[in-house]
Amino acid sequence: MKSARTPLVVANWKMNKTPSEAAAFCDDFLSRLPGLPEGVDLAIAPAFPALERVGRHLAPTRVKLAAQDVHVEPKGAFTGEVSVAMLTDLGVAMALVGHSERRRDRKETEADFSRKMKRLADAGLAPVYCVGETLEERDGGRTEAVLAAQMAALDLFGDALPPGFVLAYEPVWAIGTGRAATPEMAVDAHAFLRARLADRFGSQSAGGVRILYGGSVTPANAKDLFSRDEIDGGLVGGASLVPADFAALAVAAGG
Ligand code: 13P
Numbered sequence: 001m002k003s004a005r006t007p008l009v010v011a012n013w014k015m016n017k018t019p020s021e022a023a024a025f026c027d028d029f030l031s032r033l034p035g036l037p038e039g040v041d042l043a044i045a046p047a048f049p050a051l052e053r054v055g056r057h058l059a060p061t062r063v064k065l066a067a068q069d070v071h072v073e074p075k076g077a078f079t080g081e082v083s084v085a086m087l088t089d090l091g092v093a094m095a096l097v098g099h100s101e102r103r104r105d106r107k108e109t110e111a112d113f114s115r116k117m118k119r120l121a122d123a124g125l126a127p128v129y130c131v132g133e134t135l136e137e138r139d140g141g142r143t144e145a146v147l148a149a150q151m152a153a154l155d156l157f158g159d160a161l162p163p164g165f166v167l168a169y170e171p172v173w174a175i176g177t178g179r180a181a182t183p184e185m186a187v188d189a190h191a192f193l194r195a196r197l198a199d200r201f202g203s204q205s206a207g208g209v210r211i212l213y214g215g216s217v218t219p220a221n222a223k224d225l226f227s228r229d230e231i232d233g234g235l236v237g238g239a240s241l242v243p244a245d246f247a248a249l250a251v252a253a254g255g
Contacts, residue, residue, distance in 0.1 A: 007226060007233040007253040008041040008166065008210050010066060010128060011240030012096060015047055022050035026057035028243035033061060036247060037254025040233070043094060044240075048082055055091045066128070067095040069102065072115040084123045094126040094164065096235075098153060100172045113153040121157070126164030128235065129153065130214070131193070135173035144192055151196050161201050167193055167211045168235040174215025176237060183225050186213045190230040219245050222252035 017025065036042075045066035046054045055065045071081035087095060097120070098113040117127040131150040133143045147169075154161070169189045174181050181189075190211045197206035213225050214235035225231050233253045239245040 003207075003229055003232070005208065005210050005232045006039065006041050008043065008212060009233045009240075009246075009249050009253050010042075010094075010096075010166075010168075010212065010235045011044040011246055012068060012099070012214075012235055012237050013044070013046050013050075013241060014068070014101070014237055016241055017046060017050060019050040019053040022046050022054050023057065025241075025243055026054060029246055030057060030061055030063070032243065032247045033063070036250045038062075040250050040254030042250055045096060051087075051090050051092065059091060064093040065091050067092045068099070069097070070095045070116055070120060070125075072112055072119060074119065084119050084125065087125065088123055092125060094128055094166065095120055096128045096130060096168075098130045098150070100130065100132055100170060100175060104172075110150060110153040114156045117153065117162070118156045121162030121165075124163075126166060127162065128166040128168055128212075130168045130170050130235070132170040132172050132175075132215070138171065138173065143189065147189065147193060148196060151193070151200075154197075154200065157201075159201065161197075161205050161209065165209055167197070167209055168214050169193060169211060170214035170235060176216070178216050180216035180218075180221050180225070181213065183228050183231070186225060187228050187230045194230070217249065219248035219252065222249050223255075226253045 043064040043066040045068045058065050067087050070084050075083050097116045102108050120127045133146040137146045171181050194206050210232035212233045212235045213231050217234045217236045218239045
């Protein structure tokens with residue numbers, strides 16, 4: 001039996017789609033929305049320059065606007081950065097934090113993620129916190145230790161998780177490689193993460209958190225992944241760029 005958690009599929013467009021391309025996607029995808037299952041939540045995270053345009057398309061719909069990142073500070077002399085207040089003003093409902101591409105390229109750490117998530121939560125935005133091990137870490141038997149260390153970023157929350165908090169398990173070796181984790185691997189990791197949440201915040205709070213799987217999710221493998229009780233939907237890169245594919249993922253999660 002599936003859990004009571006509403007499945008969620010989040011499109012992470014990464015550094016793809018100009019504002020015009022994003023608008024064209026919305027025209028196509030939103031025309032498909034009436035045919036998609038209602039029991040699945042959907043969100044799109046465009047690059048910052050397309051947020052406003054996509055937000056205008058999504059505002060009258062049930063699809064939420066998401067951001068790919070946010071800066072730790074509220075405002076000031078931080079050239080090139082984007083604040084929580086700017087996201088709030090654009091109607092952004094949730095933001096990714098801790099994506100492995102930022103861990104790798106920007107050398108961001110749990111301390112940064114912790115502050116970002118606190119900043120988002122204080123403003124009423126839901127953090128989507130991304131965790132996951134590299135291939136070397138998995139092969140070395142260190143997957144659980146790595147995930148546990150990454151969960152330290154939740155320490156600033158005190159005793160309560162912020163409303164709408166989402167966790168995304170994205171094994172680094174599965175991202176953009178065409179080699180998704182097996183459903184069994186994902187279920188094991190999700191169960192471990194939920195147990196950590198329960199230790200820290202109690203089983204009732206932990207039981208309400210949606211844990212998404214990310215890494216080479218496609219319309220072909222989504223049903224097998226999303227039908228597992230522990231997998232509450234997906235955080236999707238490549239396949240979310242194509243309206244028909246993103247719609248198929250919504251069907252796989254909500255069917
Ligand atoms: P792909 O779906 O392209 O593998 O990307 C996954 C991801 O990193 C989503 O955040």
